[in-house]
Amino acid sequence: MLEFAARQSQLEQATSKLTGLLITVAIFAIVVSLAFYLAERTSERIQRSVKYLVFLAPALIFLFIGLIAPAIRTLYLSFRDARGDNFVGLENYIWAFTQPEILQILRNTGIWMLVAPIASTALGLTIAVLTDRMKRPGLAKSLIFMPMAISFVGAGIIWKFVYQFQPNDRVAEIGLLSQIAEWLGFVPTNWILTAPLNTFLLIVVFVWIQTGFAMVILSAAIKAIPEEILEASMLDGASGWKRFGKVTVPMIRGTIIVVLSTITIGALKVFDIIRTMTGGNFKTSVIANEMYNQSFRALNYGTGSALAIILFLGVIPLVAYNVMHLRRERSER
Amino acid sequence: MAKALKRGKVEATKSHLSSPWASFVAILIAVLWTIPTFGLFVTSLRPQTGINSSGWWTVLTKPEFTLENYSRVLFEGRGATPPLSQYFVNTFAIVIPSTIIPITIAIFAAYAIAWFDFKGRNFIFFGIFALQVIPLQMSLIPLLQLFSGGLHIGSVTVIPSFGITGTFIPIWLAHTMFGLPLAIFLLHNFIAQLPRELMEAARVDGADYFKLFRQIVLPLSIPAIASFAIFQFLWVWNDLLVALTFGGGKREIAPLMVRLAEMTGTRGGDWELLTAGAFVSILVPVAVFFALQRYFVRGLLAGSVKG
Numbered sequence: 001m002l003e004f005a006a007r008q009s010q011l012e013q014a015t016s017k018l019t020g021l022l023i024t025v026a027i028f029a030i031v032v033s034l035a036f037y038l039a040e041r042t043s044e045r046i047q048r049s050v051k052y053l054v055f056l057a058p059a060l061i062f063l064f065i066g067l068i069a070p071a072i073r074t075l076y077l078s079f080r081d082a083r084g085d086n087f088v089g090l091e092n093y094i095w096a097f098t099q100p101e102i103l104q105i106l107r108n109t110g111i112w113m114l115v116a117p118i119a120s121t122a123l124g125l126t127i128a129v130l131t132d133r134m135k136r137p138g139l140a141k142s143l144i145f146m147p148m149a150i151s152f153v154g155a156g157i158i159w160k161f162v163y164q165f166q167p168n169d170r171v172a173e174i175g176l177l178s179q180i181a182e183w184l185g186f187v188p189t190n191w192i193l194t195a196p197l198n199t200f201l202l203i204v205v206f207v208w209i210q211t212g213f214a215m216v217i218l219s220a221a222i223k224a225i226p227e228e229i230l231e232a233s234m235l236d237g238a239s240g241w242k243r244f245g246k247v248t249v250p251m252i253r254g255t256i257i258v259v260l261s262t263i264t265i266g267a268l269k270v271f272d273i274i275r276t277m278t279g280g281n282f283k284t285s286v287i288a289n290e291m292y293n294q295s296f297r298a299l300n301y302g303t304g305s306a307l308a309i310i311l312f313l314g315v316i317p318l319v320a321y322n323v324m325h326l327r328r329e330r331s332e333r
Numbered sequence: 334m335a336k337a338l339k340r341g342k343v344e345a346t347k348s349h350l351s352s353p354w355a356s357f358v359a360i361l362i363a364v365l366w367t368i369p370t371f372g373l374f375v376t377s378l379r380p381q382t383g384i385n386s387s388g389w390w391t392v393l394t395k396p397e398f399t400l401e402n403y404s405r406v407l408f409e410g411r412g413a414t415p416p417l418s419q420y421f422v423n424t425f426a427i428v429i430p431s432t433i434i435p436i437t438i439a440i441f442a443a444y445a446i447a448w449f450d451f452k453g454r455n456f457i458f459f460g461i462f463a464l465q466v467i468p469l470q471m472s473l474i475p476l477l478q479l480f481s482g483g484l485h486i487g488s489v490t491v492i493p494s495f496g497i498t499g500t501f502i503p504i505w506l507a508h509t510m511f512g513l514p515l516a517i518f519l520l521h522n523f524i525a526q527l528p529r530e531l532m533e534a535a536r537v538d539g540a541d542y543f544k545l546f547r548q549i550v551l552p553l554s555i556p557a558i559a560s561f562a563i564f565q566f567l568w569v570w571n572d573l574l575v576a577l578t579f580g581g582g583k584r585e586i587a588p589l590m591v592r593l594a595e596m597t598g599t600r601g602g603d604w605e606l607l608t609a610g611a612f613v614s615i616l617v618p619v620a621v622f623f624a625l626q627r628y629f630v631r632g633l634l635a636g637s638v639k640g
Contacts, residue, residue, distance in 0.1 A: 007408070010408075010419060018426070020426070040544070047543070051542045052451070055441040056445040058438045063510070066476065067514070070473075070474075073475040074472070130355045134355060141363075144363050146367075148622070149567060149615075150615050153611075154615045162369050174385065174386075174387065175388075176390070213633070216634075276593075279598060291473075307470075312471055318466065326459075
């Protein structure tokens, strides 16, 4: 009976949330249609300016309130104390570059930025080349691509289970990695606690997800290489390896760089994997995780903001490169 | 004739290039890639005692399965903690508006940037492109302050706080703001490529910018909208950081990912619940992904390799 009542109340809560959801969506649809309807009925002269109001203004307002103004405020807060009351100069930045724990975090972030993009792109490229030489690559590609749909949290749990370690010798290992180590004659250790190995084990999770992304993009680029060029190189007697190094890679160089920079940005911002698998303990923390801790655990907006700015400075060269790339592409068109 | 000849030649090159070794290695990698997920799935179906006393690979020799883990994690709450099914509902309540709202606003803006003639058009386009990569960490603290306290300059209230903390609204708004740059960029790339003749013919017919949008741009953009919708859906479904920050730690509105991350911390050893819970959270995005893979890939390609 009690259980029945509990289920009943669960059901009620769920229905009320879903009704709220429907009402919200309906209100949004009505507001948008109404604005559109009214604007469409104004005279042509008024429409000349009102069209900006309906089409462009909402997006610009959202972008300003949600991204531009906050970014400026974060910069401002990074020079102020925990509650933002007093100016403290560069203190938060000095803190970030002198505290041993934070230096460890910066080092870890550096490892992520270096290892994760190169590993994902190299693996993705290898698989793209292999599947390009398959008759039916569909299923294999789908399976390698699938982790992209899985959340970092879900992936974190999947891999935490792989890395599970059984300290009691009399009980069988249930983590795959420990078991494989045993089969190969090694003594398994508590993987997740062992620094600096654990940072690389977390990077594996990220690479597992990003390889599919690299593969899909690079695979499309390889397919776009004109058939004639490959034929010509084959007639010249170039072997498979030579063709790969001398024709394929140079032809898709631009795409490789785009993939590398996209994954680097992702690696720089990684948060969920750390949060789920170690909580930032055992010397595995990175900037994004520490930024969250400083801001919302320690409630220090000064240091939190400074870390956000450091993160941003790391992204800038990559953004600049991408903008340049896009500019060039647009002018070629 | 020439075309057929050429195609024959291409096929010949293709078959010459295709190699059984490449296929073998690729399939091997694909299997390796799937094993961790498969292990999670098998474990979620095993009884608790089995999970903790033997590896999941042993089911090959002595299979024993149950659905109990799922019914426990989905429907049995614990004290003040609701069961996972409630979080599942919350995820839906977050995902749907967080997908619909940014797409609507973005398609409007993309159309304006692509087809309205105004000064500063290029500036806005590049500005939005650059915004795409600004880490959302840059926005978290100020946005949270804005949602909870409003905006005041001195003693003047510019934006009141509205008392929306603890509701879904801050999460919807945050996802909308963070999703807009990519949405506008992708949709713009698509809408800008609609044939100029088509647009101009419609203009000559007397269609104004609103009608043009309704009758031509919107119907033709459906594939691009679908591509981005999948992106945003997956991104919001899988998000942890935004929900954690803007959910204010309230269980009533927390989505699946927040609960799962919390469970790995507090109940890290309860693999029967963790694996079943994780699999529940993975199921929907993976189903969406397999059903709409083509749109997803098209969106990815539009986002990174153009022209």
